[in-house]
Amino acid sequence: MKYIIILSSFVLLYACGSKQTTEQTTDNAVVKETVITLTDAQLKNSQLQIGKLEERNISSIIKVNGKIDVPPQNMVSVSMPLGGYLKTTKLLPGMHVGKGEVIATMEDLQYIQLQQEYLTAKSKVVFAEAEYNRQKELNQSKATSDKVFQQAQMDYNTQKIALSALSEKLKLININPQSLSENTLSKAVNIYSPIDGFVSKVNVNIGKYVNPADILFELVNTSDIHLNIKVFEKDLEKLAIGQKVMAYNNQSDKKHPCEIILISQDLTPERTAEVHCHFLDYDKTLLPGMYMNADIEVKSNHVLTLPEEAIVSFEGKEYVFVTEKEKTYILMEVKTGSKENGFIEIVNGEKISQKSIVTKGAYTLLMKLKNKSEE
Numbered sequence: 001m002k003y004i005i006i007l008s009s010f011v012l013l014y015a016c017g018s019k020q021t022t023e024q025t026t027d028n029a030v031v032k033e034t035v036i037t038l039t040d041a042q043l044k045n046s047q048l049q050i051g052k053l054e055e056r057n058i059s060s061i062i063k064v065n066g067k068i069d070v071p072p073q074n075m076v077s078v079s080m081p082l083g084g085y086l087k088t089t090k091l092l093p094g095m096h097v098g099k100g101e102v103i104a105t106m107e108d109l110q111y112i113q114l115q116q117e118y119l120t121a122k123s124k125v126v127f128a129e130a131e132y133n134r135q136k137e138l139n140q141s142k143a144t145s146d147k148v149f150q151q152a153q154m155d156y157n158t159q160k161i162a163l164s165a166l167s168e169k170l171k172l173i174n175i176n177p178q179s180l181s182e183n184t185l186s187k188a189v190n191i192y193s194p195i196d197g198f199v200s201k202v203n204v205n206i207g208k209y210v211n212p213a214d215i216l217f218e219l220v221n222t223s224d225i226h227l228n229i230k231v232f233e234k235d236l237e238k239l240a241i242g243q244k245v246m247a248y249n250n251q252s253d254k255k256h257p258c259e260i261i262l263i264s265q266d267l268t269p270e271r272t273a274e275v276h277c278h279f280l281d282y283d284k285t286l287l288p289g290m291y292m293n294a295d296i297e298v299k300s301n302h303v304l305t306l307p308e309e310a311i312v313s314f315e316g317k318e319y320v321f322v323t324e325k326e327k328t329y330i331l332m333e334v335k336t337g338s339k340e341n342g343f344i345e346i347v348n349g350e351k352i353s354q355k356s357i358v359t360k361g362a363y364t365l366l367m368k369l370k371n372k373s374e375e
Helices: 002-027 040-046 109-140 146-172 233-238 362-374
Strands: 035-037 049-051 054-069 075-078 084-089 102-107 188-192 197-202 217-220 226-232 244-248 255-263 272-279 291-307 312-314 317-325 328-334 336-340 343-346 357-360
Touching: 035 362, 040 362, 054 272, 054 336, 054 343, 109 146, 226 233, 226 244, 226 255, 226 291, 233 272, 233 291, 244 272, 255 291, 291 357, 312 362, 317 362, 328 362, 357 362
Parallel strands: none
Antiparallel strands: 035 328, 049 357, 054 226, 054 291, 075 217, 084 102, 102 188, 197 217, 226 272, 244 255, 244 291, 255 272, 291 343, 312 317, 317 328, 317 357, 336 343
16 A cells, blocks of 8 residues: 555656646747748748848947027127117017017117217317318418427327217117217117027016116027037047938927038037037927937948848847758847848848848748747
């Protein structure tokens, strides 16, 4: 009876062990099974195409981000050099203004005083010029001394300098000295838009007094916006002026072609450099300050490639099917790189460079291989 119990236990343990081994084999079958052989009918239905690795020039992509910016010459801060009170303005952020358009009117008593000083200086110049010419004639006939003539000459030059200085001050507040007379004196002056663009900020209101250093409005010309992207130090050597960049916003499927126009020579503490790109097509929806993503195309040397259809993915890895003999194919792991125009770089392609590879129908073989493993 004792021997019967021992024998039964042995049989039970053996059965359990066999079952565990079978389960392990089944669980790992997909990993271990790498060879698939097709029948004539399966081969005909699979419509496989066979090819080999090809050398191609293929571009790699550097993914970066940045924001839309405008050149300094396209951003203007408008102020009043002599200060004054804001009398009128119609500007609101987002409004379009044309170059030379009146955007505000200022008032102040000092404007009248400046115009008065100019007209007074202009009259003094006329008198000083006449006195200078008279003393010059007298001096030539020795009817007056050189000292008197030189004094008249100095007074004339001094008045011309004062008139010229006052003329430039009038131009600062947009008053044309040539058209100014005693009949055109005004306490109000206009402010004109220096560029064709949009209003980005309005910092004043009607009746407010502004100092010469105060900024009334900020204007921006968006017709020459550019993309300012951040590129890491390790990728800078791959860039060049004129290189193509494709910019896009995560909230839109539209892509905007750009071209690199400037590469900064300074690095930030984060080891990045600014790269400025010009938009090839102006788009009104692109606004300064908007964040963008971008792909930079980097040309590679000749690399070994396969059609993308030749690559199958399984459990986070990538494989190809290599022809071992007629109707028999082996699954081999590969490492892939950049993609372009339907082709993909095979980084470790040397080990299969002389082999025939399934370039079409690879996923059909993978399904058959999985089904075989599950049998």
